[in-house]
Amino acid sequence: MKNVVKLLSFNTFIPVFYPALMLPIKPWRTKAIKMLDFHTGDRVIVPGVGTGHDLSDLPKDVRIDGVDISDVMLGIGKLKLKLFGMDKSVTLNKMDAEKLSFDDNTFDKAILSLFLTVVFDAKKAFAEIARVVKPGGQILVFDHLFRTGNVPTILAKPLDAVLSYSFSSVTRVLDDIIEGHPVTVEKTVKGDPVGFIKGYLLVKH
Numbered sequence: 001m002k003n004v005v006k007l008l009s010f011n012t013f014i015p016v017f018y019p020a021l022m023l024p025i026k027p028w029r030t031k032a033i034k035m036l037d038f039h040t041g042d043r044v045i046v047p048g049v050g051t052g053h054d055l056s057d058l059p060k061d062v063r064i065d066g067v068d069i070s071d072v073m074l075g076i077g078k079l080k081l082k083l084f085g086m087d088k089s090v091t092l093n094k095m096d097a098e099k100l101s102f103d104d105n106t107f108d109k110a111i112l113s114l115f116l117t118v119v120f121d122a123k124k125a126f127a128e129i130a131r132v133v134k135p136g137g138q139i140l141v142f143d144h145l146f147r148t149g150n151v152p153t154i155l156a157k158p159l160d161a162v163l164s165y166s167f168s169s170v171t172r173v174l175d176d177i178i179e180g181h182p183v184t185v186e187k188t189v190k191g192d193p194v195g196f197i198k199g200y201l202l203v204k205h
C-alpha cells in the first residue's frame, strides 16, 4: 500500500462503499473458491483479507489466517467473524503482506482476492506467498489482472495513473507477477459477468 492516499482510502471511505461494490460479484467469487480442493485441517492464508468477503465460502474445518494493514478493514472483518460465529477458526493479523512473519511452507492454500492489484509491490507480495505456501499447495488469484499481451493500453494507462494511486491498478499482468516462481496456472474462470475479473487457480511445485 506504501502511500498515504491509499492507506487513507482503505481506512476511510472504501470500507463504507466496499460491501455494495462486492455484492454483485459474490456468486463468481464463490465459484472461483470452489476450484480449491480443501481438506480437513488445511491451513489457509488470505493476504489483503479486507473485511473478509472470501471467508464465508471457506469450509469450517480449516484454519485461516487473514492478513491486512488497514485497521478499519480488519475491524469490520473481526465484527463480521463474531456475528457469523467464525472467530474460532479465523485469525485476522495486522501485518504487511510484503513481509509475512510466517515460516516457509506453512500453508496448504492461499486466497488472493482483489489484492495483487492493490498492494504496492505485487511481485514482492507474491514472492512471500510463494514462500509460505507448501509445495503442492494451491493459490487462488481472484482479480482483474491481464495475461501477457492483453493489456488494453489506450484506456487502461490513463485510468491507471489516477486509480493505482488511490485504490487499485488496472494494468497489472499476472505473468509478470508470478514470473520466476515455481507455480503454474492450472485453471481460469470468469470472475464477473463481463470477465474483467478472473479466478486463476495456481499450483506450487
Ligand SMILES: C[S@@+](CC[C@H](N)C(=O)[O-])C[C@H]1O[C@@H](n2cnc3c(N)ncnc32)[C@H](O)[C@@H]1O
Binding pocket: 001, 010, 022, 047, 048, 049, 050, 051, 052, 053, 054, 067, 068, 069, 070, 073, 095, 096, 097, 098, 112, 113, 114, 115, 118, 119, 120
Ligand atoms: C480491494 S481490498 C480486497 C479485500 C478482500 N480480499 C476482498 O476480496 O474483498 C484490498 C485489501 O488489501 C489490503 N492491503 C493493501 N496492501 C497491503 C499490504 N501490503 N499488506 C496487507 N494488506 C494490504 C488493503 O488494506 C485492503 O483491505
